[in-house]
Amino acid sequence: MSAKGQMEKKKIEATVDWRQLDWKEELKNNITSVDELKAYIDLSSEEEADLKEVVGAHPMNIPRYYLSLIDANDPADPIRRLCVPDIDELVVAGAMGETTGDPYGDDKHDKGNGILHKYPYTALVVGTEYCAMYCRHCFRKRMVGLPNEQTVKNFQGAAKYFAEHKELSNVLISGGDPFMLPTPTVKAMLDELKGLDHLNYVRVGSRAPVVYPIRFFDDELIEVLREFNQTKTLYVPTHFNHPDEITPVAAEAIMRLREAGITVNNQAVFLRGVNDNVETLVELMNKLLRIGVNPYYLYQCMPVSRVRHHFQVPLKEGVDIVDKARKQLDGYGKRFKFIIGHDIGKIEICGRIGDKLIMKQLHARPEHPEESSRMLVRQLTENGGWLDDLPEVEL
Numbered sequence: 001m002s003a004k005g006q007m008e009k010k011k012i013e014a015t016v017d018w019r020q021l022d023w024k025e026e027l028k029n030n031i032t033s034v035d036e037l038k039a040y041i042d043l044s045s046e047e048e049a050d051l052k053e054v055v056g057a058h059p060m061n062i063p064r065y066y067l068s069l070i071d072a073n074d075p076a077d078p079i080r081r082l083c084v085p086d087i088d089e090l091v092v093a094g095a096m097g098e099t100t101g102d103p104y105g106d107d108k109h110d111k112g113n114g115i116l117h118k119y120p121y122t123a124l125v126v127g128t129e130y131c132a133m134y135c136r137h138c139f140r141k142r143m144v145g146l147p148n149e150q151t152v153k154n155f156q157g158a159a160k161y162f163a164e165h166k167e168l169s170n171v172l173i174s175g176g177d178p179f180m181l182p183t184p185t186v187k188a189m190l191d192e193l194k195g196l197d198h199l200n201y202v203r204v205g206s207r208a209p210v211v212y213p214i215r216f217f218d219d220e221l222i223e224v225l226r227e228f229n230q231t232k233t234l235y236v237p238t239h240f241n242h243p244d245e246i247t248p249v250a251a252e253a254i255m256r257l258r259e260a261g262i263t264v265n266n267q268a269v270f271l272r273g274v275n276d277n278v279e280t281l282v283e284l285m286n287k288l289l290r291i292g293v294n295p296y297y298l299y300q301c302m303p304v305s306r307v308r309h310h311f312q313v314p315l316k317e318g319v320d321i322v323d324k325a326r327k328q329l330d331g332y333g334k335r336f337k338f339i340i341g342h343d344i345g346k347i348e349i350c351g352r353i354g355d356k357l358i359m360k361q362l363h364a365r366p367e368h369p370e371e372s373s374r375m376l377v378r379q380l381t382e383n384g385g386w387l388d389d390l391p392e393v394e395l
């Protein structure tokens, strides 16, 4: 593994039975510093210094489980790209254009106490800023893993807000990763939502099935979720990006959620060097279906500072990759929507006609209801990776 003269690298034991571990204890073994990381992965002294700077801006947090999925001999390994800091993160904006810390416009819809209320029918509450892993492509990079004012302080107060807003059809508990909270806290949050008759369903957004499936071998958590789901339908949106993330342990964690009656939907992100080719997308969607997870969204990578430059794929290239993948997928496999999660609302990328990109806006801000369900046509350019990069054009 190592270059001549370098120390033999540590390996995560292939024999670890992740299902038997105490989820809270194992989190303490996460790799959080460059010094710990270099025991597992070769880094030059220059890289080491750069990565320390990167980690200063966006902390590193890699569970041993997820690290064990990396091919340490392959610097371009897609799993590595998702979790190990990269010197490209020092580029705040770059080849793909301008960036922002808040691409989805969350701050404009911040109602305080961790509540983001953008669309009339959906409200989001930030349960915690902590995640089992800090993904390098995270669109909430500005707050995840860092002290911030957007985490709920008083969940009862948040539930009161939801109770008063009868226009809501659903609430999303998000983060960070809410399943990193202690089980009694998760239960207390869900209990507050149980009696809200106007909610059709509740979602708990979590990447833990992917990066930390160990969490779902906690019987107490599964019972809490099962019990809640018997009163109000519970969905768990998750975030598999690559077929290598679908391991037997992850599949078993998903099975435990499904046995509790919970539907799991996948929201992948389309990322350069991770899943930006037809074969990987096809394999990802097919493997998701095998483990009972519904392909739901494939997000175009947002113009996030320290992310866009090295992760975003131009739309002209991306739309063709996605269309070719769809051709190989069956009906359930191609159910996912290719999405731009824009400040103005969610926009589905339907496809292209010649050099024109055809889109449909799915959700709009309340002050612009006329934008909802409208069709959009834009001129594809060589490098344009976001709606705003593409000139308006007639069909």
Ligand code: SF4
Pocket (backbone or CB within 6 Å): 130, 131, 132, 133, 134, 135, 137, 138, 139, 140, 144, 175, 176, 177, 206, 207
């Ligand atoms: S788990 Fe989600 S919120 Fe947390 S770092 Fe990863 S992408 Fe961001």
